[in-house]
Amino acid sequence: MTRRFEGKVAIVTGAASGIGLATALRLGSEGARVVVADLNLARAQQAAQQVLQAGAPAALGLACDVSHEEQVAACVDRTIADLGAWHVVVNNAGRMIFKPLEQHSAEDMIDVLKVDLLGAFFFIKQAFVRMRPGGAIVNVSSIHAEQTTPLVTAYAAAKAGLLSLTRSAAIEGKAKGLRINAVLPGAVETPMLRENPNIKSGLETLDAADVGQPEDIAAAIAYLACDDAVFVQGAMLRVDGGRLDQL
Numbered sequence: 001m002t003r004r005f006e007g008k009v010a011i012v013t014g015a016a017s018g019i020g021l022a023t024a025l026r027l028g029s030e031g032a033r034v035v036v037a038d039l040n041l042a043r044a045q046q047a048a049q050q051v052l053q054a055g056a057p058a059a060l061g062l063a064c065d066v067s068h069e070e071q072v073a074a075c076v077d078r079t080i081a082d083l084g085a086w087h088v089v090v091n092n093a094g095r096m097i098f099k100p101l102e103q104h105s106a107e108d109m110i111d112v113l114k115v116d117l118l119g120a121f122f123f124i125k126q127a128f129v130r131m132r133p134g135g136a137i138v139n140v141s142s143i144h145a146e147q148t149t150p151l152v153t154a155y156a157a158a159k160a161g162l163l164s165l166t167r168s169a170a171i172e173g174k175a176k177g178l179r180i181n182a183v184l185p186g187a188v189e190t191p192m193l194r195e196n197p198n199i200k201s202g203l204e205t206l207d208a209a210d211v212g213q214p215e216d217i218a219a220a221i222a223y224l225a226c227d228d229a230v231f232v233q234g235a236m237l238r239v240d241g242g243r244l245d246q247l
């Protein structure tokens, strides 16, 4: 495998599981020193161990709730102190809740927005101040930003907001030499997919051919984060096996 991240330091949020873990493994196997940031320290450290086994020159598991700005700042402090200059962040941590729109409380909306939108915003703010030119940010949105199903109002709004944030950050980040892009995964075989009550109840039906693997998304994220994508800025890359294209 080519090692496109040799000499680079990458933070991946929500990297103890699913797409985040696959991304941390991919970046690490391509030479990145990787910070696995997730809610639970033990799970983050366990994932960091896997990243080392995949060939990363260094990996660090950190507890970081991305919805708290001070925890995000502390995560970046530790990254730079332990691994050196910071080059890549993948804003992957996400949360989904399921209920009818009229049952969403203000707190429900805020809780989801804080993780899925503000979490990325906090890391982008840090990157704008502390990343050097040449840095890359990849935001993990969702096809729910474009088309959605019932019962996921907060999630769909947050993921659509994340695309808007990507656009604004790409415009302002360009002058700083930073690239900001987004991926919109379709259905991906992770715990989040299988715990989805809309899937369990059959409200949302899935053709097996429309279900991707976490590694499929990690490959797209790695492309956007690496120097091959040097002219890719503000892109919103749908990675859904063509699911949304079907009539």
Ligand SMILES: NC(=O)c1ccc[n+]([C@@H]2O[C@H](COP(=O)([O-])OP(=O)(O)OC[C@H]3O[C@@H](n4cnc5c(N)ncnc54)[C@H](O)[C@@H]3O)[C@@H](O)[C@H]2O)c1
Pocket: 013, 014, 015, 016, 017, 018, 019, 020, 037, 038, 039, 040, 064, 065, 066, 067, 092, 093, 094, 095, 115, 140, 141, 142, 143, 184, 185, 186, 187, 188, 189, 190, 191, 192, 193
């Ligand atoms: N699985 C899918 O079908 C699918 C489709 C589209 C988009 N996505 C998006 O991909 C991303 C990863 O999802 P996944 O399917 O791998 O889910 P997952 O549940 O396997 O992993 C999510 C990880 O995020 C962590 N996390 C949650 N809240 C956090 C917080 N506040 N701070 C730090 N970490 C936090 C969890 O602990 C978990 O390890 C999410 O943003 C999700 O919305 C997933």
